[in-house]
Amino acid sequence: xxxxxxxxxxxxxxxxxxxxxxxxxxxxxxxxxxxxxxxxxxxxxxxxxxxxxxxxxxxxxxxxxxxxxxxxxxxxxxxxxxxxxxxxxxxxxxxxxxxxxxxxxxxxxxxxxxxxxxxxxxxxxxxxxxxxxxxxxxxxxxxxxxxxxxxxxxxxxxxxxxxxxxxxxxxxxxxxxxxxxxxxxxxxxxxxxxxxxxxxxxxxxxxxxxxxxxxxxxxxxxxxxxxxxxxxxxxxxxxxxxxxxxxxxxxxxxx
Amino acid sequence: xxxxxxxxxxxxxxxxxxxxxxxxxxxxxxxxxxxxxxxxxxxxxxxxxxxxxxxxxxxxxxxxxxxxxxxxxxxxxxxxxxxxxxxxxxxxxxxxxxxxxxxxxxxxxxxxxxxxxxxxxxxxxxxxxxxxxxxxxxxxxxxxxxxxxxxxxxxxxxxxxxxxxxxxxxxxxxxxxxxxxxxxxxxxxxxxxxxxxxxxxxxxxxxxxxxxxxxxxxxxxxxxxxxxxxxxxxxxxxxxxxxxxxxxxxxxxxx
Numbered sequence: 060x061x062x063x064x065x066x067x068x069x070x071x072x073x074x075x076x077x078x079x080x081x082x083x084x085x086x087x088x089x090x091x092x093x094x095x096x097x098x099x100x101x102x103x104x105x106x107x108x109x110x111x112x113x114x115x116x117x118x119x120x121x122x123x124x125x126x127x128x129x130x131x132x133x134x135x136x137x138x139x140x141x142x143x144x145x146x147x148x149x150x151x152x153x154x155x156x157x158x159x160x161x162x163x164x165x166x167x168x169x170x171x172x173x174x175x176x177x178x179x180x181x182x183x184x185x186x187x188x189x190x191x192x193x194x195x196x197x198x199x200x201x202x203x204x205x206x207x208x209x210x211x212x213x214x215x216x217x218x219x220x221x222x223x224x225x226x227x228x229x230x231x232x233x234x235x236x237x238x239x240x241x242x243x244x245x246x247x248x249x250x251x252x253x254x255x256x257x258x259x260x261x262x263x264x265x266x267x268x269x270x271x272x273x274x275x276x277x278x279x280x281x282x283x284x285x286x287x288x289x290x291x292x293x294x295x296x297x298x299x300x301x302x303x304x305x306x307x308x309x310x311x312x313x314x
Numbered sequence: 315x316x317x318x319x320x321x322x323x324x325x326x327x328x329x330x331x332x333x334x335x336x337x338x339x340x341x342x343x344x345x346x347x348x349x350x351x352x353x354x355x356x357x358x359x360x361x362x363x364x365x366x367x368x369x370x371x372x373x374x375x376x377x378x379x380x381x382x383x384x385x386x387x388x389x390x391x392x393x394x395x396x397x398x399x400x401x402x403x404x405x406x407x408x409x410x411x412x413x414x415x416x417x418x419x420x421x422x423x424x425x426x427x428x429x430x431x432x433x434x435x436x437x438x439x440x441x442x443x444x445x446x447x448x449x450x451x452x453x454x455x456x457x458x459x460x461x462x463x464x465x466x467x468x469x470x471x472x473x474x475x476x477x478x479x480x481x482x483x484x485x486x487x488x489x490x491x492x493x494x495x496x497x498x499x500x501x502x503x504x505x506x507x508x509x510x511x512x513x514x515x516x517x518x519x520x521x522x523x524x525x526x527x528x529x530x531x532x533x534x535x536x537x538x539x540x541x542x543x544x545x546x547x548x549x550x551x552x553x554x555x556x557x558x559x560x561x562x563x564x565x566x567x568x569x
Contacts, residue, residue: 101386102356102419109508109516131356131420136517139503161432163551164357164425165386173551177416178503208563219553221560238561240552248394248433253364261364262391289564291556296418297495298474301546305476306493308463309544 060086062206063146063175065133067097067154067167070115070125074153074187077195081203082150089146090115090123091137093130093167098156102170103129110136130171138178147213148206149175152185153195157224159188159278159288160242172220173294181209182220184292188282189227198225201287220292224282234285241290242277315341317461318401318430320388322352322409322422325370325380329408329442332450336458337405344401345370345378346392348385348422353411357425358384365391385426393433402468403461404430407440408453412479414443414533414543415497427475428549436464437475439547443537444482453480456542475547479537489540496545497532 062082066075070092082088094113105128115125124141126133134149151171158166168184175182185202187193205223209216222241226233250262274280278288317337321330325347337343349368360383370380379396381388389404406426413421423439430437440457442448460478464471477496481488505517529535533543 096362099359099361100356101358101425103358104354104356104420104519106354106519107351109518110505111514111516132519135503135519135521136505140505140507140517161549164428164432164549165359170356170419173419177419177501204567208567212559212563215559216556219556236564238557238564240554240557241550243550246432248390250365250391250395252395259366261366262395263364264359264361264387264390266390289560291553291560292551293553294416294419294551295496295498296547296549296551298546298548299495301471301474302493302495304467304470305544305546308467309491309493312459312463 060147061144062086062088063134063137063149064088064090065092065130065151065171067093067100067130069093069096070123074155074195077199078150078153078202081199082206085203085206086147089137089142091126091133091141092123093133094125094127097129097167099165100129100167101165102131102173104131105129130167131174134171134174138180146180147210149180149182150185150202150206153198153202154186155193156186156190157188157282158184158186158222159224159282160244161246163222163241169222169292173292176218176220177294179217181213181216183209183223184220185223187225187227193227197230201225222290222292224278224288226282226285228285232285233287236287236289237281238289239276239278239281242274242279244279315402316399317341317343318389318392318404319343319345320347320385320406320426322348322355322385324348324351325378329410329450332454333405333408333457336454337461340458340461341402344392344397346381346388346396347378348388349380349382352384352422354420355384355422356420357386357428359386360384385422386429389426389429393435401435402465404435404437405440405457405461408450408457409441410448411441411445412443412537413439413441413477414479414537415499416501418477418496424477424547428547431473431475432549434472436468436471438464438478439475440478442480442482448482452485456480477545477547479533479543481537481540481542483540487540488542491542491544492536493544494531494533494536497529497534499534
């Protein structure tokens, strides 16, 4: 077994280290991760400038490849150029901060897994729902278990990324594992307007995901209720339910 | 009528200028666009640093707000902070380069429209399928027509972004307008490996969308055959067809 590990918090992040430690028991793991933090970069890729790749070390031992790019870049170059051997799975994380609801679209962690799926490798994103310093041990153990389950059905999960969120509560308080849809709740959008030392106005995005907490069949709702959430993610963004309506709108008109 | 116009090629791009010129005949238009080019940033948003906003001018006349952020940032701050009045529509473009197939996920242009849809405003992305210097006049006229059609059915297209691609061929050779799904063709992934002046290795992404050209019911296929393509885009990334399979996989196991 060979796994590609990446993240969006950067190659030296604790969550990635915990993931590596645990998944190395399961597979030969290669880390290809961003040189610096890339949170909220979504599915950005780097096309206008080159990608520098550095052999990163930790205590003088090879840690992995540090890429001056986005999580999606790391997956692309990891699979296409740096590995030499095919991967059985791409695992992205463990992210510091949940990636549920609309945040899935902004998440570099999830986009890395989506990129793996696009490239035909079963993929998974794993996030721990806290922005504080945290212990990732349990989340890593869960990631290992999920990876085994997914790899037992490689045909079924080819072309799909699995988005996993783990609540930041004591292990014994976790209520279970649920498979749920992505919440479509709006983030409550606010910007803080501030004045810089030179009296220029600037803005800081302060949006918070707050709605849909009560929808238990969604990732946002179940996660906030103490469940580990599992959501399959696609990369076909077509809104199929609107195709026919649009067709009739376009048909009625001569262009 | 009030429209928010944005893009990912930057506030001074020709495509945005053509869009403004044409859509000003239809509505009161406010431009909120990136200060510098943001191609392939996907649905990135800026959370780790503040957004600087500048009143941009052209020939000493107010042009719009230039934001040192991504297209999605522009839509968020445009709607939430800068406008003061609600928008009837968000229109993003006209992009220099098509945004079809997997490129939809990487596109800042499309993500701006998706962000508008998330915020409850009918939205549209418009792209011209060329990377050369081009005349955007016809594409802008088409955008204006499409905006009228969409606004005739605001309830139906609330929460959905419409992705429009226009082939770069003479007006009379355009075969028509088709409503199609997003192609899921893999991009052919290649990286060019090069050596910098200091003898370091670097990589440049050289992926090209090539497959699925023959699938006429997709954006990639229809666009390359000479049709204007119209595709409704969603922001619920749940792969619903896999929910049950994952549920049975998770159920069989004790965590």
